[in-house]
Amino acid sequence: MKIEDVKKIGVLGTGVMGSGIVQVFATFGFDVVVKSRSDAALKRAMNEIIDGKYGLKKGVSRGKITQEQMDRAAKRIKLKTDMDEFCRDVDMITECFPEDLNLKIKVFAELDRKCPKRTILATTSSGLSITALAGATQRPGKVIGTHWFNPPPVNPGPGGVGAVEVIRAPDTSDETVGVVKGVLEKCGKMAIVFKDAPRAYGYIANRCFFALAQEAMRIVEEGTATETDVDNVLKFGYGFPIGPFELSRYLAARGGEPKRMRLGER
Numbered sequence: 001m002k003i004e005d006v007k008k009i010g011v012l013g014t015g016v017m018g019s020g021i022v023q024v025f026a027t028f029g030f031d032v033v034v035k036s037r038s039d040a041a042l043k044r045a046m047n048e049i050i051d052g053k054y055g056l057k058k059g060v061s062r063g064k065i066t067q068e069q070m071d072r073a074a075k076r077i078k079l080k081t082d083m084d085e086f087c088r089d090v091d092m093i094t095e096c097f098p099e100d101l102n103l104k105i106k107v108f109a110e111l112d113r114k115c116p117k118r119t120i121l122a123t124t125s126s127g128l129s130i131t132a133l134a135g136a137t138q139r140p141g142k143v144i145g146t147h148w149f150n151p152p153p154v155n156p157g158p159g160g161v162g163a164v165e166v167i168r169a170p171d172t173s174d175e176t177v178g179v180v181k182g183v184l185e186k187c188g189k190m191a192i193v194f195k196d197a198p199r200a201y202g203y204i205a206n207r208c209f210f211a212l213a214q215e216a217m218r219i220v221e222e223g224t225a226t227e228t229d230v231d232n233v234l235k236f237g238y239g240f241p242i243g244p245f246e247l248s249r250y251l252a253a254r255g256g257e258p259k260r261m262r263l264g265e266r
Helices: 016-027 039-051 056-061 067-075 083-087 101-114 130-135 174-186 204-221 227-238 244-253
Strands: 008-012 031-035 077-080 092-095 120-123 143-148 162-168 189-195
Touching: 008 016, 008 083, 016 031, 016 039, 016 056, 016 067, 016 143, 031 083, 039 056, 039 077, 056 067, 067 077, 083 101, 092 101, 092 174, 101 120, 101 130, 120 130, 120 174, 130 143, 143 174, 162 174, 162 204, 174 189, 204 227, 204 244, 227 244
Parallel strands: 008 031, 008 092, 031 077, 092 120, 120 143, 162 189
Antiparallel strands: 143 162
16 A cells, blocks of 8 residues: 555544544545544544634634635545444554553454455553554454644744654554555655564653653652642743643643552552
């Protein structure tokens, strides 16, 4: 498979991450089929894609895309609740389920049975073993990780380029890596390849951030600075967009990580 062969992409899951990824693929010219268990969830996802904080309408109002581009992107998105219909004729699938390895293994085994042999199977995991997911399929060469940063439609890096970590397992083929990198780069992302390390949770970004967060918590617990002090030093000294404690509170408010992690926890 070549990059130009990827015409139709499936996105499995309609949370904040899944909806954002659908929006990105559709905006950059891919036909996208998105699956959830209910019509209500699909409707909420489309509302987020069109009217959300980082949705298509915001893109138009900020001059990032035109009204015509928005209309074309919306028309490229098809909604499905049936897995067989979802898997039909897709060139690549991005799975966006919760960070549960056993759940993802079951999902990948089902996708492997139902998708065409050519289909690339990607996960948005932020740290789980891609090797384990590949082992649940009969196509390990076509299994890969794509760790997107939240929110997917925003490109905060230098020159407006957002990063996506691309994680290859030992059996992931060079062809698969090349195709996935090409798709992401077409979407304005910088694709950074990481070799799967199954014994460690996290890839480049999270493993580095875990180390920083541990030391930040140690500083606060020893009483030498406050959470606000640490956040401000990292934001105004190093240019971080958000401090570790602010991020923890933000994730907690959205049902993510605990509001206050104890030293030694990840």
